[in-house]
Amino acid sequence: MAERFGGYQNEIYLHGLGGTKPPFTTDPVRLAESAREVVSPEAYDYVAGGAGSGATMVANRAAFDRWKLVPRMLTDATARDTSATVLGATLPAPVLLAPVGVQSIVHQDGELATARAAAALGLPMILSTASSRTIEEVAGASGDGPRWFQLYWPNDSDVCASMLTRAKAAGYSTLVVTLDTWTLAWRPRDLDRAYLPFLKGEGLATPLSDPAFRALLEKAPEDDMPSAILRWVSLFTGTDHSWEHLPFLREHWDGPIVLKGIQHVDDARRAVDAGMDGIVVSNHGGRQVDGAIASLEALPPIANAVGDRIEVLFDSGVRTGADILKALALGAKAVLIGRPWVYGLGHAGEDGVRHVLRGLLADLDISLALTGHRSISEVGPESLHRS
Numbered sequence: 442m443a444e445r446f447g448g449y450q451n452e453i454y455l456h457g458l459g460g461t462k463p464p465f466t467t468d469p470v471r472l473a474e475s476a477r478e479v480v481s482p483e484a485y486d487y488v489a490g491g492a493g494s495g496a497t498m499v500a501n502r503a504a505f506d507r508w509k510l511v512p513r514m515l516t517d518a519t520a521r522d523t524s525a526t527v528l529g530a531t532l533p534a535p536v537l538l539a540p541v542g543v544q545s546i547v548h549q550d551g552e553l554a555t556a557r558a559a560a561a562l563g564l565p566m567i568l569s570t571a572s573s574r575t576i577e578e579v580a581g582a583s584g585d586g587p588r589w590f591q592l593y594w595p596n597d598s599d600v601c602a603s604m605l606t607r608a609k610a611a612g613y614s615t616l617v618v619t620l621d622t623w624t625l626a627w628r629p630r631d632l633d634r635a636y637l638p639f640l641k642g643e644g645l646a647t648p649l650s651d652p653a654f655r656a657l658l659e660k661a662p663e664d665d666m667p668s669a670i671l672r673w674v675s676l677f678t679g680t681d682h683s684w685e686h687l688p689f690l691r692e693h694w695d696g697p698i699v700l701k702g703i704q705h706v707d708d709a710r711r712a713v714d715a716g717m718d719g720i721v722v723s724n725h726g727g728r729q730v731d732g733a734i735a736s737l738e739a740l741p742p743i744a745n746a747v748g749d750r751i752e753v754l755f756d757s758g759v760r761t762g763a764d765i766l767k768a769l770a771l772g773a774k775a776v777l778i779g780r781p782w783v784y785g786l787g788h789a790g791e792d793g794v795r796h797v798l799r800g801l802l803a804d805l806d807i808s809l810a811l812t813g814h815r816s817i818s819e820v821g822p823e824s825l826h827r828s
């Protein structure tokens with residue numbers, strides 16, 4: 442059950458009476474700009490940037506603006522339930538932390554800070570393969586918190602199986618397989634700076650500590666880091682997987698499997714046919730295909746086509762409580778949040794991630810109430826108007 446009227450809002454308003462002063466902006470629009478002042482220019486551009494002209498990033502936001510919420514009155518929404526069941530687990534809200542690699546570029550504590558903040562709120566953190574701390578270190582930081590593992594599916598079955606075994610042993614419950622980044626997009630902001638975080642060794646903690654990966658190297662990474670980095674980059678970019686290869690993952694993972702990066706209805710159907718447990722309708726926050734369909738535009742036809750046969754998650758462009766309600770109304774079971782909490786991490790580490798996420802959860806709770814809903818399950822197509 443949610444705190445009455447957005448607990449974090451109360452804490453902030455009651456600052457003068459012993460509450461909380463927000464450590465930085467609560468405004469989702471100003472958040473990105475404020476982060477520019479606290480992280481390095483190349484890290485900022487890497488996080489904030491998108492593919493090509495940035496058209497898909499813009500389209501992601503414009504799609505949210507085309508849908509409006511239609512509030513209902515006198516519904517007695519004083520007591521609300523923001524909880525949601527996702528792949529069999531009950532979450533305090535239909536919100537997960539999207540997989541984000543190389544977090545040490547914005548804060549030295551990187552994924553450890555994020556894991557602690559997510560665990561404190563009971564929200565699942567999806568750990569990226571390209572994390573700057575190992576699978577095991579992050580599991581330690583997240584304690585009893587829910588944790589999922591995101592796979593960049595390497596072109597080597599031993600390395601892949603080894604990483605899945607490690608993730609399972611470290612208590613990650615759900616596997617998210619990202620399909621849309623089998624090679625890196627044309628990203629002008631990073632190209633202009635000739636900046637690729639891996640080449641500084643960032644984001645390689647998990648592969649560099651992996652016995653199967655190390656067995657492929659002539660010299661240990663400690664003795665020849667450039668060769669190890671190049672070997673990893675060659676394994677996880679330019680991969681040639683197809684739908685026929687999914688059974689390999691099923692053989693090596695006994696929990697739920699979710700495919701991330703689905704944008705076409707037929708791919709969603711194929712995921713159902715392949716026996717997958719979930720999909721994330723996502724265009725990677727506009728970071729991969731410039732000119733790709735806005736993620737929110739892709740959602741309704743996919744949700745209609747697959748119905749209840751697979752769990753539909755959503756990301757790309759979610760910034761506010763209202764955005765979450767819109768995605769749920771259009772068929773998503775839950776949303777993944779990317780850049781906003783990364784900016785929070787850059788500002789203030791664990792506290793910064795918590796600040797951003799608590800703000801989002803309070804905004805969701807208040808938006809749910811003011812639109813006349815008492816629970817997440819009441820949000821549906823009738824809550825929306827397309828303008």
Ligand SMILES: Cc1cc2nc3c(=O)[nH]c(=O)nc-3n(C[C@H](O)[C@H](O)[C@H](O)COP(=O)(O)O)c2cc1C
Pocket residue numbers: 487488489539540541542543569570571591619701723724725726727728756757758759777778779780781783
């Ligand atoms: C800096 C950064 C790094 C990312 N790294 C990964 C990653 O390692 N694996 C992955 O599947 N997605 C990655 N993503 C994509 C996110 O998981 C998510 O799809 C996207 O950020 C959602 O859009 P939003 O930022 O507009 O919320 C990354 C996104 C950003 C901004």
Ligand SMILES: CC(C)CC(=O)C(=O)O
Pocket residue numbers: 542543571622625644725728
């Ligand atoms: C390729 C990555 C390691 C990170 C990523 O997915 C991204 O930068 O969008």
